[in-house]
Amino acid sequence: MRTLIVHAGATGYASDAVFQFQRYLLDAGDECLLRQLGETWDDDEALGDAEDFDLVVLSGGDYEVSRLLAAISGRDVPVCVFPSGPVNLFFASLGCAAEPFALAHACREGRTVAADLGEISWYGADGRYERRSFSLMAGTGFDAELMRAGASNRHAMGQIAYFMAALSNPQPPVVHFSIELDGQLIEREGIACLVANTAMIQGDIEIVPNCRLDDGLLDVIVLETPDAVGLLKPVFFGFLDPSGKNLGRPEIESFQGRRVRVRAAEQVPMQVDGEPLDDEVYGFEARITPSAVNLIVDTLSPYFSGTEAESEADRASLLRHP
Numbered sequence: 236m237r238t239l240i241v242h243a244g245a246t247g248y249a250s251d252a253v254f255q256f257q258r259y260l261l262d263a264g265d266e267c268l269l270r271q272l273g274e275t276w277d278d279d280e281a282l283g284d285a286e287d288f289d290l291v292v293l294s295g296g297d298y299e300v301s302r303l304l305a306a307i308s309g310r311d312v313p314v315c316v317f318p319s320g321p322v323n324l325f326f327a328s329l330g331c332a333a334e335p336f337a338l339a340h341a342c343r344e345g346r347t348v349a350a351d352l353g354e355i356s357w358y359g360a361d362g363r364y365e366r367r368s369f370s371l372m373a374g375t376g377f378d379a380e381l382m383r384a385g386a387s388n389r390h391a392m393g394q395i396a397y398f399m400a401a402l403s404n405p406q407p408p409v410v411h412f413s414i415e416l417d418g419q420l421i422e423r424e425g426i427a428c429l430v431a432n433t434a435m436i437q438g439d440i441e442i443v444p445n446c447r448l449d450d451g452l453l454d455v456i457v458l459e460t461p462d463a464v465g466l467l468k469p470v471f472f473g474f475l476d477p478s479g480k481n482l483g484r485p486e487i488e489s490f491q492g493r494r495v496r497v498r499a500a501e502q503v504p505m506q507v508d509g510e511p512l513d514d515e516v517y518g519f520e521a522r523i524t525p526s527a528v529n530l531i532v533d534t535l536s537p538y539f540s541g542t543e544a545e546s547e548a549d550r551a552s553l554l555r556h557p
């Protein structure tokens with residue numbers, strides 16, 4: 236097997252684990268090329284010949300993985316996401332074992348899920364049309380405000396920075412959102428309106444239940460609480476019931492569709508995959524790109540589609556690892 240690893244040289248958890256992972260692939264007799272992003276390679280160059288390989292590994296945190304997934308979208312090669320950043324929510328939402336050996340094993344087994352990616356577009360302050368791919372979530376309102384406030388120490392503190400920012404602004408503005416979802420008009424008041432490809436946040440909590448990245452649908456999420464303290468209730472429910480399937484989510488409403496246009500009654504901050512924009516916007520459009528990328532999953536993943544016997548045999552073979 237010929238593997239290309241594109242490594243974003245991150246500094247968080249497992250920043251060196253990718254080299255261990257590479258060694259496991261090499262030990263099994265695979266050919267394995269590693270390109271470190273930085274001065275020599277940019278995303279597009281590093282992935283230019285991706286289809287010449289049997290497998291491409293994207294190693295980084297959410298920020299880098301999101302960009303790399305956009306760059307490899309639509310290409311005919313299996314992709315493994317390797318979690319080596321300070322925050323790895325996209326990887327966590329796949330539900331695979333994170334140990335380097337287990338991931339190398341999953342790569343050799345080659346089971347994949349056809350995963351969707353989101354695309355969001357908006358008009359910037361100077362009227363310029365902008366468009367970007369996202370793998371996790373994007374949207375307007377209080378969450379973007381938090382990310383803006385937490386951005387300066389985000390890499391050092393991970394998600395905790397957002398909670399600190401939330402506590403410093405308990406009364407975010409409530410905004411009227413006009414949501415046109417696959418031709419249907421929905422009017423709601425809330426502190427944020429988001430679109431999600433996967434709705435997992437820190438702690439393996441799903442903001443809304445049944446959000447999957449292989450169903451060809453976007454989840455549109457409205458935080459309808461009037462203040463930041465109101466968010467504590469759904470977060471608390473999230474700790475008790477991470478999937479949201481038993482208790483649901485108070486103060487949060489969600490809808491599903493393929494294409495959405497969101498108009499805010501006033502200018503609101505916006506974020507794409509946790510990166511706040513400089514400009515505020517009056518809304519955005521988003522759509523889903525179904526089956527944009529074939530992602531490696533193991534038998535632990537909720538996206539694994541094989542039989543129980545297959546997953547037991549796989550676990551037994553992993554246990555034989557010295």
Ligand SMILES: [Mg+2]
Pocket residue numbers: 351431432446447448449450451452453454
């Ligand atoms: Mg979906």
